[in-house]
Amino acid sequence: MATQDYTFRGWLGFDANSAQGNLVEAEFTPKAFEETDVDIKITHCGICGSDIHTLRSGWGQTDYPQCVGHEIAGTAVRVGSRVKHIKVGDRVGVGAQASACLKPDCYDCANGDECYCPKLVGTYGSKYPDGTKSFGGYADYTRVSGHFVIQLSDISLPSHLVAPMLCGGVTVYSPLKRNGCGPGKRVGIVGFGGLGHFGVLFAKALGADKVVAISRKANKRADAEKMGAEYIATDEDENWEQTYAGSLDLIVCTVSSPNMPLQGYLSLLRTHGTFIQVGAPEDKLPAISAFSLIGRGVKMVGSLIGTPREIREMIELADRKGVRSWVNLWPMSKVNEAVVAFGEGKPRYRFVLVNEKHAEMPTEV
Incomplete structure (x- = not known):
């Protein structure tokens, strides 16, 4: 896709009260597209405890407005020319990391430990080197470095079961x-x-x-x-x-x-x-x-999250062994209800948001 014909819109928290079910749907501006990036049309996004900590500024002051969510599954709609393992139309996923320096002189990146890179950019709640904020998956679209996009087209597990594996x-x-x-x-x-x-x-x-x-x-x-x-x-x-x-x-x-x-x-x-x-x-x-x-x-x-290699390895194992996430599904339009229920400890054992604009609610979980 040579030009962008879609809007980045999601459920944003504007202050610490957003964790109490006060997210607001609004547009946001992602980082400038680079030829190493992938845009993803989001179909599913898991709710993670990190989302709640961030929304309420529990780990330190959050830079609001913030769109959380880092257990993202969807479809690649724009793929940079330097991304070789993904093509437009592929089913893909991304976890809690959206970028790293990936330089050969970086001890962590050079050793395949990208998730420990000192210049890690989280899928949300971080800033890219140019100062642009990262925005997560309670949204219609996301933009991340292709290095951290996981190929899912050959995986038989459905996206609503894969999504919460990508971080959790x-x-x-x-x-x-x-x-x-x-x-x-x-x-x-x-x-x-x-x-x-x-x-x-x-x-x-x-x-x-x-x-x-x-x-x-x-x-x-x-x-x-x-x-x-x-x-x-x-x-x-x-x-x-x-x-x-x-x-x-x-x-x-x-x-x-x-x-x-x-x-x-x-x-x-x-x-x-x-x-x-x-x-x-x-x-x-x-x-x-x-x-x-x-x-x-x-x-x-x-231990902190995992690398793209480990995510792909884990999903292959889950697919081969029939590991199935225990999930409760919520329409993304009811994200505020889901966030409150999550905070009350109701998941058994993971909440997954289904973006009704891009996917249907499964009849069976």
Whole structure:
């Protein structure tokens, strides 16, 4: 498509009250198109906890107005001449990253770790080198660097199931894969919500011998068991720290709370086990005793989203193994209702917006 014949319009937050269901539909101006870019006509966009943190300025002052959403699936409608893996009409997706420097002298980009590039541009809430703001997927169209656009045309999973994997899925898939999740490993997933249910699904798909979902309440135990996991309810299962002590090789923590029983979680690790934090509280992590780490030589590390290579690898695995996101669908026109419901903890286990202008609501989820 040589010229743009569509309008960039989306649901924008203009202040911190927007997280309470006060988004306003309005036009916005994307970055200037470059020959490395792709424009995407959005059909689906997952709702991520990051969206809410950003809308309410929970991680610091947001640069309003802001259009959030970084679990985007749709159709490529304009493709720069330097983008070789995508063509107009392809089904595509993009996750939480829209750009990086991609320079050969960048340690992270040169090593295939683009998501750790110091010049990372988030799909929303960031600025490009020219000062233009990035705008996300609660919208009709988005414009991002083609390097971060994922080819989906050969994937059989429908877009409403793929979309929430593009951030939520890879945020847990990447640390699981990088830390050796597979046969012979026992894996714990702390927080059985949107990220946590992906943690269980992908730990199982990667072949872990045992997967344990760890949450405060027992009300999600049946769902975890349907996904093939055991379950610990830390508020209700007595002496859980002692009962399960030293039983896990890996723990991925998706919880974004400064009040979680971190010391207890660490006690569940075997000698030389690894605790991986992916949840990002708006406050500090709880204090721990150094002996929680040195007593059994355990490691505590962090992980941020995933690379385009890992996203594509994850989607191929999901397609091959039949991994299906557990989603609740909302028309994008009702995004304000969806944001409020999300904030109330109602997803089981991921909300996905369907842009009725470009896609039909599926009859089956």
